[in-house]
Amino acid sequence: MLTPAQSRAAEKRDRILEAAREQFLIHGLRATSMEAIARAAGVAKPTLYAYFPDKDAIFLAIVTQVLDAKAAAFAQGLAGSEPVDIRVGAALAAEFAVITGVIGSSPHAAEFFDAHRASAELLAKADAAATEQLVRALDEAGVADAARLARVLLDACFGLAQKNAGRDTLGSDIRLLAQRLIAPELAARQR
Structure with a gap:
């Protein structure tokens, strides 16, 4: 206490x-x-x-807070007993909701995450951890090329986030994307 x-x-x-x-x-x-x-x-x-x-220390503390919140939201979305396509969609939507909630529609959003080498390293580690969790979930569900599908999903989510920065549909768009990409993989496995 x-x-x-x-x-x-x-x-x-x-x-x-x-x-x-x-x-x-x-x-x-x-x-x-x-x-x-x-x-x-x-x-x-x-x-x-x-x-x-200095300002760099402040900046890194903020980035750390955002990454911690992003990781927690991702893990919470991935947990549960729903089918993997639903859990992955929830995890990715939650992760990107944290990011868009923090940066909003700032014209300086890219600078916020790209301006500092140390933050780039933190972001890379956070992305690697999320990718690892995603690959593991897809692999456990029986997806044939889990690493490739995880990469495609994450890249597509990043593109959606850039295009939908000011829209309220980002979360539902990400969940739809996950379902449409993962569900056919699950169905092919069951055949």
């Missing part, structure tokens, strides 16, 4: 990260200053620097 001081510190850290994320999405990573983040978070600059040594 956290002490009152630890609780206040955690709350302040979360407020800083939320303010920074908003500033990054409104103004872009490069155009956002530590001063702007401190002002948006309602803290003094020395306080901000006590929590984060």
Whole structure:
């Protein structure tokens, strides 16, 4: 259990990260200053620097939060007893819902994830973990070339997310895609 001081510190850290994320999405990573983040978070600059040594550290903390939420949503969607096409669709829809929920329709969305080498490494690890889970689920369901189908699904979902950034149909589109690609594989296995 956290002490009152630890609780206040955690709350302040979360407020800083939320303010920074908003500033990054409104103004872009490069155009956002530590001063702007401190002002948006309602803290003094020395306080901000006590929590984060620089803007890169703030950025990586935000990316880590997003990736953790994305991984949890994916795992939760993949769990269950439904057929694999339904579970995979739910997992992918949940994962992309986290991403679109965070970045919305920001003109700086690509910069948010592509601007930093360390974030690219974190994203690659997160994507590899999700791919591994997806391949395992497809393989356990008897899909013949599970790795290839997982890659096609993930690539198609990425394309849907780019095209549907402002639409409410992304989740249902991803679930439809998963069903249409996986169900025939399952049916062929049962023949």
